[in-house]
Amino acid sequence: MASEKKLVKNLEVIKIQHTLVYYLTNTVDMIKINNLNFGYSKHKPLFKNMSMQLSNGHIYGLLGKNGAGKSSLLKNMAGLVYAQSGTLDVMGFNPAKRQPALLEQICFIPEEFYLPSVKISAYIKANAPFYKNFNHQYFGNLLKEFDIPVSQKLINMSYGQKKKVIIAFGLATQAKLIIMDEPTNGLDIPSKAQFRKIMASAMTDDRCIIISTHQVRDLDNLIDTVIMLDENDVALKASVQEITEKLTFKKVKEVDDSIIYAEPSLSGYNAVMPNYHQEESKLDMELLFNAILAEKIKFKPLFN
Amino acid sequence: MNNTFNINRFGLLLRRQWLDFGKIYLLSLIVVFGVLVGFYVTNIPKPSDGLPSMDDGFISLRFRYPIFGMVGFLFISILASSYFTNLGQKPKAIIDLMTPASVFEKFLAGVFYTTILGIGSYLFIFYITDLVFCKYLNNTFSAFPPVHIGKNSAATLVKARLLNSEMNFEQYRGFACVPVMVTSMFLLGSVYFNRFHYIKTAVSVFIACSIIGYVIYLCVSKMGENMVKITDSGNNEQLAFTIIFVSSAVISIFFWVITYVRLKEKEI
Numbered sequence: 001m002a003s004e005k006k007l008v009k010n011l012e013v014i015k016i017q018h019t020l021v022y023y024l025t026n027t028v029d030m031i032k033i034n035n036l037n038f039g040y041s042k043h044k045p046l047f048k049n050m051s052m053q054l055s056n057g058h059i060y061g062l063l064g065k066n067g068a069g070k071s072s073l074l075k076n077m078a079g080l081v082y083a084q085s086g087t088l089d090v091m092g093f094n095p096a097k098r099q100p101a102l103l104e105q106i107c108f109i110p111e112e113f114y115l116p117s118v119k120i121s122a123y124i125k126a127n128a129p130f131y132k133n134f135n136h137q138y139f140g141n142l143l144k145e146f147d148i149p150v151s152q153k154l155i156n157m158s159y160g161q162k163k164k165v166i167i168a169f170g171l172a173t174q175a176k177l178i179i180m181d182e183p184t185n186g187l188d189i190p191s192k193a194q195f196r197k198i199m200a201s202a203m204t205d206d207r208c209i210i211i212s213t214h215q216v217r218d219l220d221n222l223i224d225t226v227i228m229l230d231e232n233d234v235a236l237k238a239s240v241q242e243i244t245e246k247l248t249f250k251k252v253k254e255v256d257d258s259i260i261y262a263e264p265s266l267s268g269y270n271a272v273m274p275n276y277h278q279e280e281s282k283l284d285m286e287l288l289f290n291a292i293l294a295e296k297i298k299f300k301p302l303f304n
Numbered sequence: 305m306n307n308t309f310n311i312n313r314f315g316l317l318l319r320r321q322w323l324d325f326g327k328i329y330l331l332s333l334i335v336v337f338g339v340l341v342g343f344y345v346t347n348i349p350k351p352s353d354g355l356p357s358m359d360d361g362f363i364s365l366r367f368r369y370p371i372f373g374m375v376g377f378l379f380i381s382i383l384a385s386s387y388f389t390n391l392g393q394k395p396k397a398i399i400d401l402m403t404p405a406s407v408f409e410k411f412l413a414g415v416f417y418t419t420i421l422g423i424g425s426y427l428f429i430f431y432i433t434d435l436v437f438c439k440y441l442n443n444t445f446s447a448f449p450p451v452h453i454g455k456n457s458a459a460t461l462v463k464a465r466l467l468n469s470e471m472n473f474e475q476y477r478g479f480a481c482v483p484v485m486v487t488s489m490f491l492l493g494s495v496y497f498n499r500f501h502y503i504k505t506a507v508s509v510f511i512a513c514s515i516i517g518y519v520i521y522l523c524v525s526k527m528g529e530n531m532v533k534i535t536d537s538g539n540n541e542q543l544a545f546t547i548i549f550v551s552s553a554v555i556s557i558f559f560w561v562i563t564y565v566r567l568k569e570k571e572i
Contacts, residue, residue: 075572078402079401080398080401080402080571080572081571081572082569082571097307098401098406098407098568099307099406100305100307100310100313100404100405100406101305101307103402103403103404103405104404106402108398108402110394110395110398112394112395113395113398113399114390114393114395114396114399116323116324118323122323123323126319126320126322126323127320127403129316130313130316130320130403130404130405131404
C-alpha cells in the first residue's frame with residue numbers, strides 16, 4: 001500500500017517535470033485561455049467568454065483603456081484572482097492552484113509593489129533560493145546597468161529605483177513567463193531606454209513576456225505582438241508584422257474613403273489605411289489603439 | 305517537485321517570513337518583557353512594606369496569575385492577528401502569494417510563528433522573569449520582618465510556590481489547548497479581514513461567544529424545566545477539564561482548516 005502510494009507520488013512528480021520540460025523546450029502555447037468569464041461582481045463582468053493563446057518566444061504588449069481589464073487579465077494568468085467560469089492553462093498548470101512548480105516559473109511585476117526595509121543582499125538571501133535557476137551574476141549586472149546603490153536599504157530608495165530592483169530580481173529568477181503591469185511607470189527617461197534594452201536582451205525562445213501599459217510609446221520597437229482589450233473581450237491580437245502587412249500608417253494632407261481612421265496633426269492627418277500595395281510603414285501604436293477603439297467593426301474583417 | 309510540502313522549501317519560507325514578521329515578533333517580545341518586569345516590580349513584596357501576605361506558609365504572589373493570563377492573551381492574540389496582515393494590502397499580498405511555496409507551507413509557517421514560537425516564547429519569557437524575581441525574593445527574604453513560615457525553609461519559600469505540587473498542575477493540563485485556540489482564532493481573523501484585523505476578530509469572537517452562551521443557557525433552561533434535583537454527587541472536575549481540553553483542541557483544528565481554505569481562496 002505504502003509503495004503504491006510512493007509510486008503514484010513519483011509518477012505525479014515525473015508528470016510535472018515532463019510538463020515543464022515540454023513547455024520550456026517547444027514552441028507551444030504557454031497560456032491557453034478558453035471561454036474565460038471574470039468580473040469582480042457577478043452583475044458587472046470584465047471578460048465575457050474570452051479565448052486567447054500566448055506562445056513562448058514572444059513579447060506581448062497588452063493595451064486597453066482604463067478599466068478594460070489589463071491588470072485583471074494579468075492577475076488571472078498569475079493565479080491572483082479566480083475566473084467565474086472557463087479555463088486558464090499556464091504551462092500545463094491551473095494558476096489558481098498556486099503550485100510552487102508554476103510559481104517559480106512566473107515573474108510577476110505588479111504596478112504597485114512592496115519591498116521590505118532591508119538591504120538588497122538580505123532580500124536576495126531570503127527570496128532567491130526559491131528560484132533554483134536564479135542567476136546572481138546576472139542580477140548584479142542588471143543592478144549595475146540600472147545604476148542602483150547596492151548598499152542602500154530598499155525602503156530608502158525612490159519608487160523608480162525600487163521598480164528597477166524588482167525588475168532585475170524578476171529577470172534574474174530566469175522565470176519563463178514574465179508578466180509586467182505598467183513596468184515603465186515611475187522610470188525616468190534614460191531608465192525607460194535601459195528597460196527596453198534589457199527586456200530585448202532578456203527575450204529568449206523559451207520565454208513569454210507580457211507587458212501591460214498605458215504608455216504605448218515606451219514599448220516602441222520592443223513588443224512583437226499587440227493585444228488590445230475592449231468591451232469585455234480581445235479587440236485585437238496580432239503581430240506587429242501582421243499589422244504592418246495589413247495596414248499602413250501614413251501622414252496625409254486630406255482624408256479620403258480609403259482611410260479607416262485619421263487624427264489631425266500639425267501637417268495634416270495621421271492616418272491608418274489598408275495596405276493594398278504592400279507598402280512599408282512603421283507601426284504607430286497610439287494611432288492604432290485609438291483607431292481600434294473608434295472603428296472596431298472596420299478592423300475586424302482584416303484580422304480574422 | 306512536491307507541490308504540497310517540501311521540507312527545504314518550508315525552511316526557506318520560514319527564513320523569508322522572518323524578514324517581515326521577525327521584527328513584529330521581536331518588538332512584541334521586548335514589550336511583553338517590559339510589561340512583565342513592570343508588573344513584577346510594582347507588585348512584588350518589599351521589605352519596606354512590612355510583613356508580606358502569606359498563603360498557606362508561602363509568600364503570596366497571586367498577582368502573577370492574572371498577569372500571566374492577560375499579558376499572555378494579549379501577546380499571542382496580537383501576534384497571531386498580525387501574521388497575515390500583508391494579505392490585506394495589495395502590494396504586499398501579491399509578493400507573498402507569488403512566493404514559490406505551496407499554500408499548505410504558507411499556512412504551516414503561520415501556525416509555526418503564531419502558535420509554536422508565539423506561545424513557546426511567551427512561556428519562556430514569563431518563566432525567566434518569574435524565576436529571576438523569585439530568586440531575588442528568596443535571596444532577600446532575611447530582610448523581611450520575622451514571620452512564621454511553617455514547615456518551609458526561607459530558601460525555598462518562594463520558589464516552592466512556583467513548582468509546588470499543591471498547585472496541582474494536572475488540572476491545568478485541561479487548559480493546554482486554550483492558547484492554541486486563541487492563536488488559531490486570531491490567525492483566521494488575519495486572513496479573513498483586510499483591515500483592523502484585531503478589533504474585528506475580537507468583536508466577532510465576542511458576538512459568537514455571546515450567541516453560543518445564550519443558546520446553551522436557553523437549551524439548559526428548557527431541558528431543566530419542571531425538573532427536580534434528586535442527587536448531589538458533586539462536580540466531576542476531571543470530566544470538565546477533559547471537555548475543555550478536547551473542545552479547545554477541536555475548535556483550534558476547525559479554525560485552522562478554515563484559515564487554510566481562506567488562504568487558498570484569497571484573491572487580490
